[in-house]
Structures are given as C-alpha cells and as structure tokens.
Amino acid sequence: MSMPEIKVADIGLPVLNEALMGGVPRGYTILLGGSPGSGMELFAKQFAAAGIGKEKVVYFTTTERDEDILTTMREFNWPTDMKIVNIGQEYYTKVLEKELLISRYRQEGVPLEYILESSSRGVGEREVNFLTRVTYEVSNLTPPFRIVLDSLDFFLEHYEHSKVLSALRTIKAHTQYNESVSLVTMLTNVYSTATQSGVEEIVDIIIELEMQRKERGFEKYLVVKKVRNHPEKTGVFKYYVNSTGIRLERIE
C-alpha cells in the first residue's frame, strides 16, 4: 500500500524541503520568527522567489521600499515577478505624512488658503484600516497563490491583538481552502504569552532564526519548532548566506 501523496510547495531551501514533507504541504501557513538582524526578511524573499512562475505571489511589506525588495532579490539572481503591496508606504502617505503636517501646522499655523478654500463637508476622511486592507487583498486571490506578510509586528503595534489574530485566522483559512501557502514574519520575545501562543496556535509550521554570539562572530541556527501533526519533523539546522541565498547544514 502506497502512502497518499501530499501536495507540496517549494519553500526555497532544498534541505528544508527535504526535512519537511518534500516541501510545505499545500494549505499551510508558516510563522517565521527571529530577532532583528537574523535574516527574516531575506528568508521571506527567498520563500517568495520560490513560488514565482508557479504560483501567484503577493508580498506585503510594512518596512521596506519596493525597490529595496527588488534590488535584494536581483542580487541573488532570484526572479522578481510578483506583486508587492506596500503597507509601509501607504501608512506613510495616509498617516505619518498627515502627522508631520499636523505638527508643522501646530507650530506655524495653518496657511490661510487651506482654511478659506475648504468646507467642513470634506472633513472626516475615513481612516484606513490596514488590517482590513490586507485581508481584503488576500480574499481576492485565486489559487494557487503564495502570500508573504513581512511583518506581523506592524499590525500588532497598531491594532488590538485579538483583531490581528482574527485577521491571521482569515488568511490561514483562505490559504488552507485554496491549497496555497503563506508565510508571516514576527519578532520573537516581544509580545505577551497570550499573543505569542495565539499566533503559534493558528499557524501550521513555526520556523525560528536564532543567532548566538561566538568569539569570532555569530553562529546562526534555523529551528523548525512546530510542524502540524508531525512532531518528529522538528529540528535544528545551521545556516549561512552565500551568493545564492540562505543555505542550511544539518547538524550531525
């Protein structure tokens, strides 16, 4: 009797594909954790690139500019044919830029022409909910797709955690139903246990990037902390970065 074949997607790292089920099972959502500087953003791009040409890839970013993402991907000779939704940029134009103007006006006063030429009918522009923005964008995707959300931290900083968890659940459900794959990044050791375990409970796979200070620099480890229904697949790898991207080494 042969095993029923699991449909998988390429995670972008051959060693990791092998260690899992030959890839990420379709329908799975991955949480990528780590501390700042551990290479989460690079992993996210490598993961995105692995889907290009086979899946519709959508990359949500909250911190980088579009050109920075594309330049980095080109440096590693990865394809870049994906959609970038720049939440960070939108946040800047819709919220931060306004706040900057407000502080300027509070200092200098509002220029007369702005006061004389506008009516109160235009006031009260609806606030953009970036969480809804993401789930809406995700809900419009047709399979097979691949979502990268870098990072969840932006949303945890701006919205109630229960709402972020609920949005994550929506993304996961949509990914699962459409036999696609999603990856979300989040800093470790920042949030309350309730939030941390809430996120960990929703996702199917948890990968963490760890750095340890050694005399001559850092030793970097990739830890597979959770694989749904397959506790035997968890494990620790060493990783390094070369001209092709992140590479893993098994620890004997």
Place this chain on the structure above:
Amino acid sequence: MADTYSAREDRCVTGIEGLDNILNGGIPRGNTILVTGSCGTGKTTLSIEFLVHGALQGERSLYISVTEASDKLLKNMIPYEFFDPKLIEERKLIFIDLPVIYEKLGLQKLDFTLEEIQILVDQIVKVVVELNVKRLVIDSITSICYRLTTEEKIREFILRLGTELSDAGCTTLLVSELLPSAKGYSQYGVEEAIADGIIVLGNLERRGDLLRTLQVVKMRGTTHSRAKYVLDLTPIGVLLVPLLKGGSVEMR
C-alpha cells in the same frame, strides 16, 4: 439711523435697527460679547447681520462656523435684503468652518489639552490678524466649550481669545446656545463672567403669540438700556421695538 454714529471711532456700529440706540452708539471696539439664548431666538441671524453691516462699511468680517457647514448657512442668508453676494466674492465677508481647522491641526479628540487650547486660540487670532478682520462671530462658542471639559479650560480659552482679539482691534460676538434648563446666561456659567458684554435673546409668550426678545444685560465701556425689546426677524433684517409688558409670560 445707524449712520449717526459712524463718526465714533471707538464704537463698532452694529447697523441693526434699534440696537445701536440701546448701546448708545454701538459695541465698544475690541469687546467680546456673548450673544446667548435658546434655539430659534435669532442668535445666528442677528450675528450675521452684524457682520454684513460691517462688511458693507468696509470692515472685513469673519464668521467661524463650528457645527454647521457654512455653505448651507449662506444659502439661508440669500432671502435677506441687506445681504449682498458681492461681499462674499470680494472677501469682505468670509465664512470658514472650524472643523477644517480642527482637522488640519489634528484636534479631533473630544477633550482638548491646555496646549491644544493655546494652539486653537493662536490659529483663530492668526486668521484674524492676517486677514485684518474687524468683526468676528464664532457660532457657537458652546460647541467649542463642549470639548473643554473643565471650567478652567473654558475660562482659559475665552479669556485668551478675548484678550488677543481685543489687541487685534477685533469686535467679537460669541454665540452661546442655552438650554431652557440652564441657569444664568450661559451653558457653562463661566462664559458670562468673562465676556465684556451679554446680549440675551429669549422667547416671550403674549396672548398666544411667541415673541422674540432682546435684552442687553451687560456691556463694558458704554452706558446702555437694560430694557427688554421685542425682536422681529424681517426680510430687511432684525427690527427692535420696545416691549409693551401687559399680559406677558416669560419663557426660555
């Protein structure tokens, strides 16, 4: 006729039939007057007429609307014979909406801090000075005070505003909405103590008719009649006639 008093530099001639007589020549320049009364007593109409007469005499007049969109108010002014749309075109008479300023200054919380009160006062004074406004109406001060949650803040706001507007040579009417249940002449009780003058508008029932009344309760810098007058809103503007007292029942 109002023109009799136009020679007096120290007086701001209201141009309202009867009122300048009551005030012995007009409102002393630079005064901040509370125009108070319950709804429908003619506060807004009286105030706008005060501005229109100013504009007709070449004094730049400014109306700051707090709750109503000013373009709607303007439409209501068209039937009045004293109103000339040219005044708007030539910017002799200017309407602005305070919510526009609130938005630009990020004053959207329901409770202003002392710092924000200062910012708001500075902004209003800046507009008055830059446009060389000689007559100002704020309709209504009650709606602003609603966001100044303590008596100290209301006192601070009206006192600062009154002083700086007076320094700018601007005569100001603060429209104050009075609930029938309110004691005294203003909703919060503080406004009346700080204002230089109080004009009370009210309702009076006489033999089945509801009359509008006007009474100048206080006016610094001039002698004035304290008698109650009947106020008639006619297509040619406000008319004041002495009240014949027989059979009257006062109402708020």
